[in-house]
Amino acid sequence: MNTLTQENQVSMDGSLQDDHNHDDGHHAPPSGIMRWLLTTNHKDIGTLYLWFSFIMFLTGGLMAMVIRAELFQPGLQLVDPNFFNQMTTVHGLVMVFGAVMPAFTGLANWMIPMMIGAPDMALPRMNNWSFWILPFAFIILLSSLFMEGGGPNFGWTFYAPLSTEYSPDSTALFVFSIHIMGISSIMGAINVIVTVINMRAPGMTWMKLPLFAWTWLITAFLLIAVMPVLAGAVTMVLTDKYFGTSFFEAAGGGDPVMFQHIFWFFGHPEVYIMILPSFGIMSAIIPTFSRKKLFGYSSMVYATASIAILSFLVWAHHMFTTGMPVFAELFFMYCTMLISVPTGVKIFNWVATMWKGSLTFETPMLFAISFLVLFTIGGFSGLMLAITPADFQYHDTYFVVAHFHYVLVTGAIFTIMAAVYYWIPKWTGHMYNERLGKLHFWCSVISVNILFFPMHFLGLAGMPRRIPDYAIQFADVNQIVSIGGFAFGLSQLIFLVVVIKCIRGGEKAPAKPWEGAEGLEWEIPSPAPYHSFTTPPVIK
Amino acid sequence: MFGFGFALVPLYDVLCDQLGINGKTQNSASQYIDNEIDKSRLITVEFISQVQNNMPWEFIPQVNRLQVHPGELVRTHFKAKNLSNLNIVGQAIPSVSPGRGAAYFNKTECFCFNQQTLAAKSSADLPLIFYVDPALPDNISTLTLSYTLYNITDKGYVDVLEQGAAK
Ligand code: HEM
Ligand SMILES: [Cu+2]
Numbered sequence: 289m290n291t292l293t294q295e296n297q298v299s300m301d302g303s304l305q306d307d308h309n310h311d312d313g314h315h316a317p318p319s320g321i322m323r324w325l326l327t328t329n330h331k332d333i334g335t336l337y338l339w340f341s342f343i344m345f346l347t348g349g350l351m352a353m354v355i356r357a358e359l360f361q362p363g364l365q366l367v368d369p370n371f372f373n374q375m376t377t378v379h380g381l382v383m384v385f386g387a388v389m390p391a392f393t394g395l396a397n398w399m400i401p402m403m404i405g406a407p408d409m410a411l412p413r414m415n416n417w418s419f420w421i422l423p424f425a426f427i428i429l430l431s432s433l434f435m436e437g438g439g440p441n442f443g444w445t446f447y448a449p450l451s452t453e454y455s456p457d458s459t460a461l462f463v464f465s466i467h468i469m470g471i472s473s474i475m476g477a478i479n480v481i482v483t484v485i486n487m488r489a490p491g492m493t494w495m496k497l498p499l500f501a502w503t504w505l506i507t508a509f510l511l512i513a514v515m516p517v518l519a520g521a522v523t524m525v526l527t528d529k530y531f532g533t534s535f536f537e538a539a540g541g542g543d544p545v546m547f548q549h550i551f552w553f554f555g556h557p558e559v560y561i562m563i564l565p566s567f568g569i570m571s572a573i574i575p576t577f578s579r580k581k582l583f584g585y586s587s588m589v590y591a592t593a594s595i596a597i598l599s600f601l602v603w604a605h606h607m608f609t610t611g612m613p614v615f616a617e618l619f620f621m622y623c624t625m626l627i628s629v630p631t632g633v634k635i636f637n638w639v640a641t642m643w644k645g646s647l648t649f650e651t652p653m654l655f656a657i658s659f660l661v662l663f664t665i666g667g668f669s670g671l672m673l674a675i676t677p678a679d680f681q682y683h684d685t686y687f688v689v690a691h692f693h694y695v696l697v698t699g700a701i702f703t704i705m706a707a708v709y710y711w712i713p714k715w716t717g718h719m720y721n722e723r724l725g726k727l728h729f730w731c732s733v734i735s736v737n738i739l740f741f742p743m744h745f746l747g748l749a750g751m752p753r754r755i756p757d758y759a760i761q762f763a764d765v766n767q768i769v770s771i772g773g774f775a776f777g778l779s780q781l782i783f784l785v786v787v788i789k790c791i792r793g794g795e796k797a798p799a800k801p802w803e804g805a806e807g808l809e810w811e812i813p814s815p816a817p818y819h820s821f822t823t824p825p826v827i828k
Numbered sequence: 829m830f831g832f833g834f835a836l837v838p839l840y841d842v843l844c845d846q847l848g849i850n851g852k853t854q855n856s857a858s859q860y861i862d863n864e865i866d867k868s869r870l871i872t873v874e875f876i877s878q879v880q881n882n883m884p885w886e887f888i889p890q891v892n893r894l895q896v897h898p899g900e901l902v903r904t905h906f907k908a909k910n911l912s913n914l915n916i917v918g919q920a921i922p923s924v925s926p927g928r929g930a931a932y933f934n935k936t937e938c939f940c941f942n943q944q945t946l947a948a949k950s951s952a953d954l955p956l957i958f959y960v961d962p963a964l965p966d967n968i969s970t971l972t973l974s975y976t977l978y979n980i981t982d983k984g985y986v987d988v989l990e991q992g993a994a995k
Binding site: 512513514515516517518519520521523524532535538539540543546549550553611612613616 | 829830831832833834836837840841844847849851880919921925927928976978979980983
């Protein structure tokens with residue numbers, strides 16, 4: 289079998305694969321904790337990432353519960369304002385860097401090798417590292433909450449001088465944890481790029497590549513481009529605060545507005561990092577349950593690439609109110625609106641895929657369809673925010689909060705859940721409980737709208753974001769929002785139950801549990817064996 | 829790309845400087861050229877002062893608003909008073925709005941070119957001498973000059989602004 293493998297791997301990194309097969313191929317993995325600590329197996333690492341992400345999702349969710357409990361009534365009831373600010377800050381950081389991004393990396397680890405017919409990720413040892421430094425980053429970040437003076441309280445955007453002049457003593461810990469998260473993301477991204485470029489099965493040409501691999505490849509390039517810029521920004525904050533530099537300190541000749549330019553040069557591509565893999569997941573699920581081929585495959589690829597390129601030209605739409613010259617305001621307004629064109633192309637393609645398909649509505653499809661509707665709402669509120677003069681009213685209000693939760697929760701997180709329901713039979717070898725899955729979906733989709741939709745009205749009526757107290761005319765709507773929040777939080781426990789039940793047992797899953805599914809991952813038995821595609825498949 | 833993050837800093841300064849877009853005025857005294865005074869135009873110049881939280885000074889403009897002809901050399905001052913029992917070093921940072929007007933606001937003398945030290949409980953009049961360039965675009969009729977005063981007593985900044993100017 290080995291000779292056969294090697295013969296077929298001429299187009300790949302022969303020596304590395306060879307080495308890997310000898311290492312792991314003929315031995316059982318070590319057992320106990322060491323299996324997980326030392327693992328270089330893409331499936332193990334994918335599982336670690338996914339569990340880590342879920343734990344962070346619940347941690348960040350708990351902080352959101354604190355926020356919504358405080359905002360249930362006007363006035364200060366439960367927490368003091370400084371702690372409230374720490375909750376909004378760390379909630380944002382944990383959800384962005386701890387929940388969404390690791391979930392996508394986990395899915396990439398599990399699925400990309402199986403989708404492109406590769407035996408593992410290209411750089412398995414680095415893969416181990418990129419996961420295992422992550423828990424330390426979050427231990428550092430979360431532990432700063434318990435220090436004297438508290439944890440970061442300057443918002444996930446850590447604008448200077450809030451993060452320099454006025455920040456708590458623990459800011460260095462925040463900086464180091466961001467550095468570690470950045471290193472982890474970059475290693476993950478390098479791994480995806482090398483894997484997709486070098487390890488595709490013979491015959492898998494670029495235009496046959498599954499869209500999840502495509503969108504992740506482009507995301508990985510975005511990550512490599514902007515994570516170092518974030519690292520630069522936190523380093524400047526560090527030296528400004530502790531070593532007397534004045535990058536952002538006006539008194540020393542620096543410029544605080546420059547912080548916002550540097551941050552958003554990272555920040556806007558970052559929001560696309562959190563949505564492009566979702567587009568890939570959608571492009572896998574919608575055709576399966578429509579029993580049709582994806583409409584407009586190549587336009588999807590080009591749309592993804594153009595979104596990625598354009599995402600470098602729109603950062604200042606977060607800064608319309610900083611007093612930019614009119615020319616810049618217009619430039620960034622038009623570029624931002626331009627981005628919604630390729631996004632619209634994608635939405636159109638998914639709808640066209642469903643058109644006249646024979647649809648069924650299993651849980652993954654339900655989440656995918658609700659993504660289609662709710663993400664589009666988020667796109668529209670984004671367009672409203674992109675109109676410069678209108679943004680002067682909306683900026684820093686709950687309208688912005690509504691916008692980015694529609695694109696991130698009902699966008700990114702809903703597709704992550706869809707992906708879990710879609711591929712979990714492959715991971716565990718069992719079908720999940722469809723009734724519980726549907727219950728999870730309906731509870732989530734109803735409560736998420738009670739949670740986030742009224743925020744649009746709060747914002748339009750002028751309620752600022754990131755405040756622990758508010759004027760009494762906002763009381764009723766905030767109460768509704770908080771109830772939606774608690775309901776959404778509780779609904780996610782159903783998800784936990786579904787996943788645990790599915791790992792423990794359930795109806796046996798066939799190799800291809802979904803009738804309309806296409807792709808190499810469904811040619812492997814369920815559960816996927818520890819080593820798959822050690823012999824590359826032949827692609828017609 | 830890590831280096832690129834830092835390269836954005838000088839890039840930003842150069843761009844803002846060249847395009848004259850972020851309301852920064854020049855850091856050193858400009859020469860008064862004996863301009864033709866444009867008697868046909870009157871520009872309103874407004875003065876605003878702000879004191880950073882931890883700065884125990886009073887700091888207010890002598891006048892809030894002046895009407896000046898472009899080209900005319902004008903003198904005014906800001907009153908500063910150290911309310912604390914300590915010697916305090918301050919640095920005022922100017923900013924002009926609208927940002928496009930900053931390039932036409934020329935100071936031949938300004939307390940913002942240097943750090944200012946006030947002994948405990950003492951006060952001083954801080955002078956500002958300026959003229960508005962007659963080339964000021966027609967659509968600008970009001971210039972607002974804002975100073976923010978920072979406490980830099982313990983910061984050990986060398987006169988960064990001056991250094992920049994010396995280069
Ligand atoms: C049609 C596409 C989109 C447009 C036109 C758009 C436009 C905007 C604008 C103009 C703002 C700034 C609002 C303000 O602060 O006043 C904003 C904020 C934001 N957007 Fe979008 N957006 C779009 C899609 C997305 C997507 C896909 C994501 C992420 C998955 C996203 C995430 C965010 C986040 C996180 C913020 C707030 C950042 C903060 O201040 O904390 N947006 N968007
Ligand atoms: Cu943006």
